[in-house]
Amino acid sequence: MDNRQIADRLDALASLLELADANPYTTRAYRRAAETIRGVELPIAKLVKSGRVRELRGIGPGIDARLRELVETGEIAELAELERELAPDLVGLGRYLGLGAKRSIELARALGIRTADEFRQAAAEGRLRTAPGIGPKTEARLLEALAREPEPRPRRALLLNRAWELVGAIAAALDGQTAGDARRWRDACEHLAVVAASADPRSVLARFAALPQIVAVIEQGDRRAVGVTVEGVPVELLAPEPERFGTALLRATGSPAYVEALEPLPDAPDEQALYRALKLAWCPPELREAPFRGTPPPLLEPEQIRGDLHCHTTWSDGRASVEEMGRAARDRGYDYLAICDHTPAVGAVRGLTPDDVRRQADEIAAANAELAPFRVLRGIECDIHPDGRLDLPDRVLAELDWVQASVHGGQRMPRQELTKRVEEALRNPYVRCLSHPKGRYINRRAENALDLERVFEVALEEGIALEVNGLPDRLDLSGEHVRDALRAGVQIVCSTDAHSVRGLGNMPFSVATARRGWATPERVVNTQPLEAILNRRRAPS
Ligand SMILES: [Zn+2]
Ligand SMILES: [Zn+2]
DSSP states (O other): OOHHHHHHHHHHHHHHHHHTTOOHHHHHHHHHHHHHHHHOOSOHHHHHHTTOGGGSTTOOHHHHHHHHHHHHHSSOHHHHHHHHHHTHHHHHHHHHHTOOHHHHHHHHHHHTOOSHHHHHHHHHTTOGGGSTTOOHHHHHHHHHHHHTTTSOOOSSOEEHHHHHHHHHHHHHHTTOEEEHHHHTTOSEEOOEEEEOOOSOHHHHHHHHHHSTTEEEEEEEOSSEEEEEETTSOEEEEEOOOGGGHHHHHHHHHOOHHHHHHHOSOOOOSSHHHHHHHTTOOOOOGGGOSSOOOSOOOOOOOGGGOOEEEEEOOTTTTOSSOHHHHHHHHHHTTOSEEEEOOBOGGGOSSOOOOHHHHHHHHHHHHHHHHHHTTSEEEEEEEEEBOTTSOBSSOHHHHTTOSEEEEEOOSOTTOOHHHHHHHHHHHHTSTTOOEEOSTTOOBTTTBOOOOOOHHHHHHHHHHHTOEEEEEOOTTTOBSOHHHHHHHHHTTOOEEEEOOBSSTGGGGGHHHHHHHHHHTTOOGGGBGGGSOHHHHHHTOOOOO
C-alpha cells in the first residue's frame, strides 16, 4: 500500500464518521493525518512497521493503531463496518432530503431497504408512512423533496478549497474542466459543475456515475447529469459536443446574471472563440458576477506575488519552525516572508512576549544566514486590545520589519466602539497592515460591524494596507470589500496566514479574492520588491 492509498482510506473513514455524526474533532484528526501522509516522502507502511509513525505531526496513538491495522490486514475493520452500515448513497440522499445520518439509517432499517433507489421506490409505493415516526406530514414533505430532485438546492455552501478539490478531482477524472462557482472563485460555492466535451456522452455520464466522489446520480439526461456527493452536495456534469464546449463552459461558469446579459450565445468550441464571436474581450471568470461587456483591466496574477507577509511558526500556533517556513517560501519562488506570530492577548494559543520577540530575532537571523538572499522578515500579528491599545509596547514594535494589527476577541462590539478600537490601533506609527478586517468565518461567524469606510479613510491617512486573508474559511477582505477599498484608494496585501508549510499554498485563494475585487498588481503591496516593503517602515513622528 502506498501513501496515497493509505491517505485515501483515512479520508474515507473521516467521511463515513462524518456521515455517522461522529465527533468533529475525530473526523478532522483523520483528515489532517491523511493530509500529512500525502505530504510525506517516506513510505508510511515502513514507518508504521518500525513503530516510528507517531513522529509525524498529528498522528497520535488512535490513528497509529488504525494505520497498523490497515498496513497489517489491508483493511480497517471499523471502516468496513461503517461502509456496510451506512450505505453512503442512501445517507447522501437522506442528507439531500434534510435527514440526519442516524435518521436515514433508522428509516432504512424500518423499511428493510439499503440503497437510495430502494428508498425512492418505497416512497413511490407509499410505504414511507409505515416507518415509525413518519406521519402524513413528514411523508408529504419527503415526497415533495424527492419530486424536486432535478433542481437540487444545496443546504450549505462549500468552502472554496473544498469545492476546488472536489470539482477538480471530478473534472480531472473525466478530462473535463471545472466550471460553476469554483471557477469564479466565489468565497462559498453552491453551484458545482464540470464540463467535459465528448462525442460519446454516454461513456462520460457512465464514468461520472462510477466516480468514488459521487454516491448517487439524481438526474440524468442525454448530455447532462446531476450527482450527489457523500456530503449531500449536488454536482452538475455537462457533456456537450466538442464544437459547443466554449458555450457550455461559459454558461456553466455563470454567474446567471452575467450569462443572461450576454445571451443569445453562439456555439463555440472554446471561450476565446465565443468572446470573439460576441466582439468582446475575454473576461476572467473572477469578474463574471454582475453583467459586464467592457474590457477588463490587467488583473493581479499569482506569479506577481513576491512574498507572503503573514504566517505563523511553532513560536505561536504554527506547525513549522522559522527556518522551515522560510525555506518553503523560498522554494515557492518568493523573495521574502514575514513571520507574524501571535501576541499574548490572543488567548487561546501561545503568544509572544517582548522577551520572546527578541529571542525569535536570533532564530530569524540564523535562518537568514542560511537562506540569503531570501529574507525572513521580523513581523508580528499584534492583538488590538478592546481599548485600541496594542498588545506589545512601541519600543518592541519599532524593532520589527512588518506589523499586522488584529482583532481576535470581542468581534461582536457595536459598530462605533469597534471602529474606534481599530482606528486607534491604525494610528500607531509601527502598524503596517490590518489583518482579516471583518473577522468573519464563512458558514460559522458573520462579519463584524466594523465601519470599513471609516477604516479606509484612516488607512489612507496613515499609509496602512488592508489584508486579503487567504485562509479558505476567512477570505477577508472579501472580493466586494476589496473593490470598495481600492475605490477608496487603499492598498491591499495578499497573505495566506499560513500555520504550516502547506498553508503557504493558499495564496491562490487570496489572489483570486483580490481579483474578484478588480485588483491590479500595482495596488497590491506584496507585488513589490523587498526594499519597497522595508521602506514602508514609517519613522516615528
Ligand atoms: Zn489572526
Ligand atoms: Zn495569523
